[in-house]
Amino acid sequence: MRFPLLAIAAAATVSGALLPLAAQAQTTVAEGQVNALENLFGKHPGARRSQAKGVCAGGYFVGTTVGRALSSASVFNGEKHPVIARFSVGGGNPKASDKSKSVRGLALQFTLPKGEQWLTANISAPMYFVSKPEQFAPFLAARVPDPATGKPDPINLKLFSELNPETTLQGAYLAKAPVPASYGAVNYWSTNAFEFVNARKQSQFVRWQFVPESGTLGLTDEQMKSLPTDFLVDELRARVAKAPVVFDYKVQLAEAGDVLTDPTQVWPDSRVVVPAGKLYITTVDTADGSTCDKITFNPLVLPKGIKPSADPVLLARPAPYGVSLGRRLVEGPK
DSSP, X not given: OOOOHHHHHTOEEETTEEEOHHHHTTSOHHHHHHHHHHHHHOOOTTSOSSSOEEEEEEEEEEEOHHHXXXXXXXXXXSSOEEEXXXXXXXXXXXXXXXXXXXXXXXXEEEEOGGGOEXXXXXXXXXXXXXXXXXXXXXXXXXXXXXXXXSSBOHHHHHHHHHHOGGGGHHHHHHHHSOEXXXXXXXXXXXXXXXXXXXXXXXXXXXXXXXXXXTOOOEEXXXXXXXXOSOOHHHHXXXXXXXXXXXXXXXXXXXXXXXXXXXXXXXXXXXXXXXXXXXXXXXXXXXXXTTTTTTOXXXXXXXXXXXXXXXXXXXXHSHHHHHHHHHHHHHHOOO
């Protein structure tokens, strides 16, 4: 059955069906987002609804003097701060192929002095796929396969993209980028803007990225033919067994006029980027999800010295994380 665009734009995906706005009133925005993920990727009890396929890892972070000049956050004090990491493949299918043209994720939980924590979720694209929360569920709904064809309705998809052109930017970027050869050989970006405040109460809006010290590495089509569907976890374990995987934590500084509230818009390359720390991955779990499964990686859990921007996508992210966790806890281990 073909749904007109206006129905998609004003509907939430609930229990596998598109319902009109009156029915959507019974569902929160966060619940609608999680329902939309389940409708597109299926229900996988115990698995995360987004970035479902992944592995936990551990290590530490050390900040630099540059970081300390920008922010008073204790994470930059030069000491080693323990980190729990989760590397993942984009989408809501825990059996997704490691060869897919989706984002890779790097989510982190920093344990800091005086009981503070810093949680952050980063992806292997410099932009997010929606500019506002209300686009999230319709974006996914437009991509649900028609049972008759096994593919999304091309008219719905085309019309949604034409009315929301910014939602095509991430897909275009990923289509041109090579499939990562390793979780440890790809860049990860925050996409959202944050406010750093230093000891002098000076403010600077930033976006950050984690850049692999050994460089990025993508796969050719020929290389992918010889690889199994699941290779990223074994590759990361082998890599870390030889030496820590190190990422340079780099901060991009916003200038006047830069958009702070739309994560689909990339800042110009001319913006200054400075080194603010190093992330060291030293261990990889032997069982998927063993140390990080209950962590939501809520990006609004921030230490003093780092504040969220007014980006509505950033501010809306914790709620669906909580909905997803609640469902996973009820379902039990995957």
